[in-house]
Amino acid sequence: MARPASMWLRSCSMAFEFGPASLRVRDDISGLFRREWDRLSRPGGTWTGSERVAIAGAARQARFEAEPSPALIPDAAVEAAARVATAPASIRRPWVERMAAALGNPKYVELVGVVSRLASVDSFHRAMGLPLEPLPDPKPGAPTGDINERARIGAAWVPMEGGASIVYALSLVPEALAAQEDMHGPMYLTYEGMAQIDFVRGLTRAQMELVASRTSAINECFY
């Protein structure tokens, strides 16, 4: 059921206050989510805070049939947010090139980061049985313009710097790369944890990798 638009916006300082009746969410995860909401609300390399929140709204509208966001972003950005949110396995190179032609590669890459991190936060909430967190109130300001001028089209469909690795996929926009790097430690494993093949926390490493593999199977992601 669609939710009123007003329910999607909320101050970052109040975000992710998981109530005492909820399962306990680790502090590193709730802290990460607050950082992500703060990032989402602020200008990025190429989009303003209002535009980034609108991109997130368009992604949620497509994924959860939410109330439409205000029309702050181009139609191509709405299309890209919806496709990345709901049907990433259907994406092919000609479509990415069309989006990049309409938006520019940096804006497309930043949008991919915003929508992908939102999917991470929202899917965590669905798994835990928690209501989705309202989107943050956008903060004012212009995009930083911080683009990696060394990034080039190579093995992937977007310009990047570094080897053919998911780690560098968003390297065209340094803010997007840093935000992705911030996510995997609390949500999955730090690089040190990844090196421990017998790592145990709430789950064993094998159980974690079973979950990772099945998630990728349902998403039809070969990588």
Add this chain to the structure above:
Amino acid sequence: MLAHSLMLRASVEATGVQLDPTAITDRSRDPLLPGGEALLDLVDAVLAGDDEARERARQDVRNQLGDDGLVDAAGVIGNFEMMNRVADATGMPVGKGSLARSEEWRARLGLDRYRHE
């Protein structure tokens, strides 16, 4: 999927636990891993199930693996919801070396059906 199914294989080999990896792509198979069925049910329910299926799957994971196990599972699902989208939306290829070293594994799990290039 290839990268982390290979990490799953490495973890199982290092720790000596039982696993049928074909359960990743074939839900008629028992993964054999402790709590494995409950974890697979949770992933399926979060990504493609309804509220009732999600609640049932959550309770099964809590009963078998505890509350910390559920939090870890939710985090891993969230992380790979992100990573899968980044990989597919940027056209990130699997390295030739990984492809060359994984031919038998990919065939066993039927992973090549997910290749788009």
